[in-house]
Amino acid sequence: MTNRRGFLKSTVAFAAxxxxxxxxxxxxxxxxTIKVGILHSLSGTMAISETTLKDVMLMLIExxxxxGGLLGKKLEGxxxxxxxxxxxxxxxxxxxxxxxxxxxxxxxxxxxxxxxxLPVFEExxxxxxxxxxxxxxxSSKNVFYTGAAxxxxxxxxxxxxxxxxxxxxxxxxTDYVYPRTTNKILEAYLTLKGVAKExxxxxxxxxxxxxxxxxxxxxxxxxxxxxKTAVVSTINGDANVPxxxxxxxxxxxxxxxxxxxxSVGEEELAGLDTKPLVGxxxxxxYFMSIDTPSNAAFIKDWHAFTKKDARxxxxxxxxxxxxxxxxxxxxxxxxxxxxxxVQDAIIGVSVPNLTGGYAAMLPNHHITKPVxxxxxxxxxxxxxVWQTTGLVAGDEWSDFLPGSKDLISDWRKPLHCGxxxxxxxxCGGAS
Amino acid sequence: xxxxxxxxxxxxxxxFVSVALAQDVGVLVDKLALGNFTERGAAISAxxxxxxxxxxxxxxxxxxxxxYARKSDHKxxxxxxxxxxxxxxxxxxxxxxxQAPKTDIEKIKVNNSLREMISNAMxxxxxxxxxxxxxxxxxxxxLKSGDASALPALEKAxxxxxxxxxxxxxxxxxxAATLKSDRPEEAKKTAxxxxxxxxxxxxxxxxxxxxxxxxxxxRSQALAAAxxxxxALSTWTAVQNIWFGFSLASVLLLAxxxxxxxxxxxxxxxxxxxxxxxxxxxxxxxxEQLFQIYVPDASDYAIVAAIPSAFFISALIxxxxxxxxxxxxxxxxxxxxxxxxxxxxxxxxxxxxxxxxTNKSVTTPSWMSGSIDFSNGLSFTLNRIAILIFALAIFxxxxxxxxxxxxxxxxxxxxxxxxxxxxxxxxxSRVDALTFGLGSGIAGLAGVALSQIxxxxxxxxxxxxxxxxxxxxxxxxxxxxxxxxxxxxxxxANKFLEPFAGAVLAKIFILVAVIxxxxxxPRGLFALKGRWVDA
Numbered sequence: 001m002t003n004r005r006g007f008l009k010s011t012v013a014f015a016a017x018x019x020x021x022x023x024x025x026x027x028x029x030x031x032x033t034i035k036v037g038i039l040h041s042l043s044g045t046m047a048i049s050e051t052t053l054k055d056v057m058l059m060l061i062e063x064x065x066x067x068g069g070l071l072g073k074k075l076e077g078x079x080x081x082x083x084x085x086x087x088x089x090x091x092x093x094x095x096x097x098x099x100x101x102x103x104x105x106x107x108x109x110x111x112x113x114x115x116x117x118l119p120v121f122e123e124x125x126x127x128x129x130x131x132x133x134x135x136x137x138x139s140s141k142n143v144f145y146t147g148a149a150x151x152x153x154x155x156x157x158x159x160x161x162x163x164x165x166x167x168x169x170x171x172x173x174t175d176y177v178y179p180r181t182t183n184k185i186l187e188a189y190l191t192l193k194g195v196a197k198e199x200x201x202x203x204x205x206x207x208x209x210x211x212x213x214x215x216x217x218x219x220x221x222x223x224x225x226x227x228k229t230a231v232v233s234t235i236n237g238d239a240n241v242p243x244x245x246x247x248x249x250x251x252x253x254x255x256x257x258x259x260x261x262x263s264v265g266e267e268e269l270a271g272l273d274t275k276p277l278v279g280x281x282x283x284x285x286y287f288m289s290i291d292t293p294s295n296a297a298f299i300k301d302w303h304a305f306t307k308k309d310a311r312x313x314x315x316x317x318x319x320x321x322x323x324x325x326x327x328x329x330x331x332x333x334x335x336x337x338x339x340x341x342v343q344d345a346i347i348g349v350s351v352p353n354l355t356g357g358y359a360a361m362l363p364n365h366h367i368t369k370p371v372x373x374x375x376x377x378x379x380x381x382x383x384x385v386w387q388t389t390g391l392v393a394g395d396e397w398s399d400f401l402p403g404s405k406d407l408i409s410d411w412r413k414p415l416h417c418g419x420x421x422x423x424x425x426x427c428g429g430a431s
Numbered sequence: 432x433x434x435x436x437x438x439x440x441x442x443x444x445x446x447f448v449s450v451a452l453a454q455d456v457g458v459l460v461d462k463l464a465l466g467n468f469t470e471r472g473a474a475i476s477a478x479x480x481x482x483x484x485x486x487x488x489x490x491x492x493x494x495x496x497x498x499y500a501r502k503s504d505h506k507x508x509x510x511x512x513x514x515x516x517x518x519x520x521x522x523x524x525x526x527x528x529x530q531a532p533k534t535d536i537e538k539i540k541v542n543n544s545l546r547e548m549i550s551n552a553m554x555x556x557x558x559x560x561x562x563x564x565x566x567x568x569x570x571x572x573x574l575k576s577g578d579a580s581a582l583p584a585l586e587k588a589x590x591x592x593x594x595x596x597x598x599x600x601x602x603x604x605x606x607a608a609t610l611k612s613d614r615p616e617e618a619k620k621t622a623x624x625x626x627x628x629x630x631x632x633x634x635x636x637x638x639x640x641x642x643x644x645x646x647x648x649x650r651s652q653a654l655a656a657a658x659x660x661x662x663a664l665s666t667w668t669a670v671q672n673i674w675f676g677f678s679l680a681s682v683l684l685l686a687x688x689x690x691x692x693x694x695x696x697x698x699x700x701x702x703x704x705x706x707x708x709x710x711x712x713x714x715x716x717x718x719e720q721l722f723q724i725y726v727p728d729a730s731d732y733a734i735v736a737a738i739p740s741a742f743f744i745s746a747l748i749x750x751x752x753x754x755x756x757x758x759x760x761x762x763x764x765x766x767x768x769x770x771x772x773x774x775x776x777x778x779x780x781x782x783x784x785x786x787x788x789t790n791k792s793v794t795t796p797s798w799m800s801g802s803i804d805f806s807n808g809l810s811f812t813l814n815r816i817a818i819l820i821f822a823l824a825i826f827x828x829x830x831x832x833x834x835x836x837x838x839x840x841x842x843x844x845x846x847x848x849x850x851x852x853x854x855x856x857x858x859x860s861r862v863d864a865l866t867f868g869l870g871s872g873i874a875g876l877a878g879v880a881l882s883q884i885x886x887x888x889x890x891x892x893x894x895x896x897x898x899x900x901x902x903x904x905x906x907x908x909x910x911x912x913x914x915x916x917x918x919x920x921x922x923x924a925n926k927f928l929e930p931f932a933g934a935v936l937a938k939i940f941i942l943v944a945v946i947x948x949x950x951x952x953p954r955g956l957f958a959l960k961g962r963w964v965d966a
Contacts, residue, residue, distance in 0.1 A: 205934040226640030249812040271790020385542040
């Protein structure tokens with residue numbers, strides 16, 4: 001009996017050891033350093049997307065140190081692993097802010113993880129840079145949204161397809177907050193543009209859905225009503241691969257029914273044979289294929305840093321690049337890493353993005369971005385086929401939802417409010 | 432009159448094919464490099480109407496993304512990457528034109544509307560190909576697009592066609608093209624009548640779209656024809672649903688059948704079962720990579736070689752787990768559950784560290800891609816057919832193994848009465864290891880199949896573990912036939928619920944139904960009688 005128990009103990013100890021060895025822990029050496037928290041899942045379901053963001057942050061910090069650090073001090077990345085576990089995100093965030101005294105935290109991917117850490121950042125008055133496109137309907141004093149709001153991704157994509165003659169719409173998504181909110185906005189927008197109710201089909205699937213036969217055949221059926229049909233996909237993460245494989249197998253070509261996706265980038269396509277998918281679309285604010293000197297330099301640095309020439313770059317990586325540079329500029333401007341001072345200084349800061357333009361931090365803590373529509377190529381890259389003529393300012397409260405169209409956010413003094421109602425002239429009180 | 436003119440134009444075109452100067456076509460080709468997509472579209476039209484035979488090569492290269500323009504002089508080449516530089520070839524003569532670094536040339540992009548335009552143009556150009564399959568594909572493409580400008584060429588092709596099957600398709604395609612042409616009303620009525628004989632979704636779609644663009648009596652005739660096709664299609668929907676159900680069932684069966692051995696027969700709650708599936712999928716990936724490096728010509732058959740490899744790798748790791756962890760925990764289900772769960776996390780993270788967190792791409796071999804389409808609208812995708820056959824083959828092999836081999840006999844005796852089996856001289860610990868290895872190996876085989884339809888990622892196994900337990904418990908623990916029946920019931924029920932309830936609710940309904948069922952019949956569909964069930 002003791003023998004068995006001893007064995008079990010050693011198994012557990014081994015598991016713990018293995019776990020510890022796999023999570024990079026940085027030394028907590030005291031000295032003249034500024035600590036930067038990196039809060040991305042390195043294990044669990046979201047590791048597929050978030051591990052890359054941890055690497056890009058470490059690269060940016062290394063580059064900044066090579067340039068002489070910040071305020072004469074060395075930057076130090078503190079990596080933690082919230083393991084795709086939403087409550088653990090809040091716990092790890094508290095550890096980074098109170099325990100490690102990080103000046104700012106870069107992290108989160110899913111909206112639910114952001115919602116989980118939000119109260120912590122507000123309570124401890126720290127800074128979070130959130131790099132992923134999201135559903136909007138939020139503006140916190142302590143969060144800087146460097147990914148796209150719906151009007152910087154979903155709406156321009158729908159506009160593009162309308163120009164291409166699409167009259168019938170399938171809104172397909174994974175069943176959680178981001179697709180549901182985005183589809184609500186899109187449905188309102190399409191109705192406003194005169195699309196009839198019977199020309200919109202909405203479909204939700206569970207996380208990790210893998211049997212797409214029925215849904216793809218339904219889409220084919222819906223698309224055979226004699227009007228040009230497109231699928232707007234907010235399908236998340238792992239479910240995309242079987243979805244696209246089924247599309248390819250059932251012979252749904254982009255010239256028949258194009259699929260425009262908001263969560264599929266170069267990284268996701270790396271796990272797919274893209275030859276049957278040529279021409280399907282993705283809407284982002286950055287593509288690896290964009291030909292600018294700054295992007296070429298970024299990709300070169302990234303390959304050197306990861307020591308792998310095949311590593312792809314993607315949109316949330318650019319968002320971190322922009323967010324990190326904005327934070328560095330704001331700290332330099334304020335002369336301190338103090339949270340309140342940086343919050344004041346960062347509004348209006350403008351830094352170059354990787355696509356040949358500039359990104360500016362707006363008073364609503366969202367940034368300006370160009371919008372690109374790209375088509376998937378046989379080599380897994382995405383080629384730009386359309387882009388907005390100028391920059392689009394991120395709109396946190398959608399103009400197409402009844403509850404939020406009267407709300408604005410402005411974190412400059414004297415308004416200093418994240419959800420000011422312009423009709424009643426009152427701040428909603430969620431600051 | 433219009434028809435006459437277009438026939439005349441195409442004849443005129445054909446006469447001038449031979450005399451068109453390559454130089455002029457070269458100028459037209461270079462125009463592809465300039466301007467936006469609309470201007471590029473105009474350049475493509477100009478190129479097609481030049482009638483030069485080399486246009487097909489240029490358009491194919493453009494569609495495949497192999498056409499590049501040199502940034503310095505906007506000259507167009509077919510570029511082939513070799514390392515960091517590109518080899519350039521003249522698009523018309525295919526003669527070598529030196530090389531250029533990537534930064535000096537720019538890919539000529541196409542979008543979906545240009546792609547459609549190219550494929551339409553190509554289908555008119557390839558209608559006279561020597562290969563019957565190419566001619567058939569060209570006719571099918573015209574049938575789908577209903578491109579009226581292809582009509583004169585199509586009619587010529589029908590006259591010249593000697594393969595009756597291809598000629599039939601061409602006639603239907605001609606009917607589709609007639610609808611959008613400026614032919615007289617009588618011709619269109621005949622065309623609609625021809626199309627009404629079809630029973631596929633594309634034709635119905637074509638007719639509905641056409642009906643929206645014209646007035647009576649053509650409109651009502653087209654609508655009636657579309658309606659007729661829809662009715663014919665809907666009677667086959669149930670058959671299609673049953674097929675989807677069978678296909679989902681085969682995936683469930685594959686994922687669960689290994690568990691039916693380890694959990695069902697041995698009684699081990701193996702939470703690392705999903706990871707055995709995942710290891711099988713990664714083995715497929717590795718075998719495919721090896722094939723691509725050493726025998727690229729045979730890479731279509733990598734998946735066949737992956738079957739034994741996946742079985743042995745998963746079986747070996749399974750036996751290692753049994754010998755090092757599980758054998759100490761027999762008879763203690765809760766501790767087994769926790770320990771195997773720990774093992775599953777270790778395996779996931781190990782794979783993540785070795786292969787990286789991103790999905791790996793396993794290409795579907797050409798003999799498994801695409802689908803078999805019937806004229807009545809039914810369509811069976813080939814990879815699903817292959818998986819169904821594979822699952823049934825494994826099931827049959829397993830039944831035979833347990834029924835007729837000495838290992839099967841020993842397995843049954845050890846699970847029924849261990850002390851007695853020991854007394855008869857059976858080394859029960861060896862049988863345990865082999866049984867667990869067999870269950871794990873079969874999970875590895877499931878991984879080979881799943882790599883064709885799902886993500887090859889460290890999380891692959893997690894998404895199947897719950898479903899697998901559901902199937903085994905529902906079917907009846909300890910009975911392989913029960914697992915088959917359970918997988919079929921759950922698969923077909925799911926696919927019949929999905930169109931009405933949606934994927935999320937269908938899953939919930941199934942789960943609730945299984946819970947209620949288990950309340951009524953705790954031992955599942957095929958309850959085993961006798962004392963050994965709970966042993």
